[in-house]
Amino acid sequence: MQAQESSSGARVRLIVDTDAGVDDAQAILTALRAPGVVVEAITTCAGNCAVDQVCINVAKILAAADASAVPVYRGATHPLMGKARPFPDATYWHGADGLGDADIPHEERVVSRLPEHAAALAIATMARRWPGELTLVAIGPLTNVAIALQLEPSLPSLLRRLVFMGGDREFVCVCVCVCVCVCV
Numbered sequence: 001m002q003a004q005e006s007s008s009g010a011r012v013r014l015i016v017d018t019d020a021g022v023d024d025a026q027a028i029l030t031a032l033r034a035p036g037v038v039v040e041a042i043t044t045c046a047g048n049c050a051v052d053q054v055c056i057n058v059a060k061i062l063a064a065a066d067a068s069a070v071p072v073y074r075g076a077t078h079p080l081m082g083k084a085r086p087f088p089d090a091t092y093w094h095g096a097d098g099l100g101d102a103d104i105p106h107e108e109r110v111v112s113r114l115p116e117h118a119a120a121l122a123i124a125t126m127a128r129r130w131p132g133e134l135t136l137v138a139i140g141p142l143t144n145v146a147i148a149l150q151l152e153p154s155l156p157s158l159l160r161r162l163v164f165m166g167g168d169r170e171f172v173c174v175c176v177c178v179c180v181c182v183c184v
Contacts, residue, residue: 011036011037011038012034012036012037012038012135013037013038013040013130013133013134013135013160014031014037014038014039014040014134014135014136014137015039015040015041015042015043015122015123015126015134015135015136015137016028016031016039016041016042016043016137016139017042017043017044017045017075017119017123017136017137017138017139017140017142017144017145018042018043018044018045018054018058018139018140019044019045019046019047019048019049019054019139019140019141020044020048020049020054020057020058020061020140021047021048021049021057023139024048024139024140025057025061027137027139028042028058028061028062028065029061029064029065031137032062032065032067032070033065039067039070040070040071040126040134041070041071041072041073041122041126042058042062042070042071042072042073043072043073043075043119043120043122043123043144044058044072044073044074044075044119044140045075045076045119045140045141045143045144046075046076046077046078046141046143047140047141048140050077051074051075051076051077052074054140055072055074058072059072071122073118073119073121073122074118074119075117075118075119075120075143075144075147076117076119076120076141076143076144076147078143079141079143080143080146080147117147119144119147119148120144120145120147120148120150120151121148121151123136123144123145123148123155124148124151124152124155127148127152127155127158127159128152128158131157131158132158132159132160133160134158134159134160135159135160135161135162135163136159136161136162136163137163137164138162138163138164138165139164139165142164145162145164
């Protein structure tokens, strides 16, 4: 997808790492339509649902935005702690398909046949190819980011910026308490 120039002429180049739930869909759609922003790639990770469903969700999001040319890389299927400790089930918030069980049409993509660590490899490779130019937006579990860091230890200095969404439903009370204490 070609970036539109912003009013200042600057262009922000993104890699979006996602587990493609309803919230991530909104973030991706916003990025795809933002002036001066180009989404260079989307990397997927299990989280809100299994990684193969995440890949389908990303295909749906890209098709809805007429942005199917954006490359998609399949990522981690489970946390680094191993398969014995899977990601928590998020169907309560995001539905069984991760997108609220909406019947959204999509096109088939080859993405689901890519190797598991293609996402981490893509992050590391693109950061090396365009040092200082990419912003990595991690809006899912940080597994792909951790693996990319193992593949390319200088990743932090190669990225222009890392933006991430942090949180965990297990610690909502702690976060609320901290926010209240800090704000009061």
